[in-house]
Amino acid sequence: MICSPSLQHAMAAEESVFKYKLDFHYQSALIYLVTLIVYGGIRGNFVEQKFEYVLNDPLMYVIMFFVLMAFVMLVVTALRNRRLVLTHDALIFRHRWAERRINIADIEWMHIGRETGVRTGGRSQAIIFKVKNKRRLMRIRVGRYERERELMKDMRAIATRVPGRNKRLWRGRRIMDR
Numbered sequence: 001m002i003c004s005p006s007l008q009h010a011m012a013a014e015e016s017v018f019k020y021k022l023d024f025h026y027q028s029a030l031i032y033l034v035t036l037i038v039y040g041g042i043r044g045n046f047v048e049q050k051f052e053y054v055l056n057d058p059l060m061y062v063i064m065f066f067v068l069m070a071f072v073m074l075v076v077t078a079l080r081n082r083r084l085v086l087t088h089d090a091l092i093f094r095h096r097w098a099e100r101r102i103n104i105a106d107i108e109w110m111h112i113g114r115e116t117g118v119r120t121g122g123r124s125q126a127i128i129f130k131v132k133n134k135r136r137l138m139r140i141r142v143g144r145y146e147r148e149r150e151l152m153k154d155m156r157a158i159a160t161r162v163p164g165r166n167k168r169l170w171r172g173r174r175i176m177d178r
């Protein structure tokens with residue numbers, strides 16, 4: 001079985017940790033902040049001729065709300081400290097306050113593929129699996145975690161030990177099937 005160095009190390013050291021990326025939150029917070037500064041500068045210097053009238057503008061309050069929410073989400077996500085831990089016998093979704101452990105033996109099927117409608121971090125790969133005795137599917141979007149290539153390599157190594165999906169289970173009812 002071919003594994004990435006991180007999974008080989010994980011099998012020896014019991015786990016491989018992939019951290020959740022915060023790039024999206026940083027970018028959105030900075031874009032909203034730049035928008036606030038540019039709008040305030042243009043509105044204060046060219047339209048009103050005095051900067052103090054800018055604070056009376058309702059659009060300025062809307063932009064400030066977006067800036068505040070973007071920074072709040074950045075802080076909350078950073079405090080949550082989400083990570084995906086792969087061990088030789090389990091997938092562990094861990095954050096600061098809790099963890100959810102899914103044993104590989106409890107995975108009914110696993111599919112590694114692409115999502116057509118979602119592009120996260122430049123990659124559209126997703127790992128979809130079904131846990132026994134659960135109705136909902138679990139989804140890991142690879143682009144949302146650091147070291148994407150290692151994560152895909154490790155998940156492919158784990159997928160060799162799990163059955164693939166049944167095509168008929170995945171396909172929904174069509175118009176002509178009724």
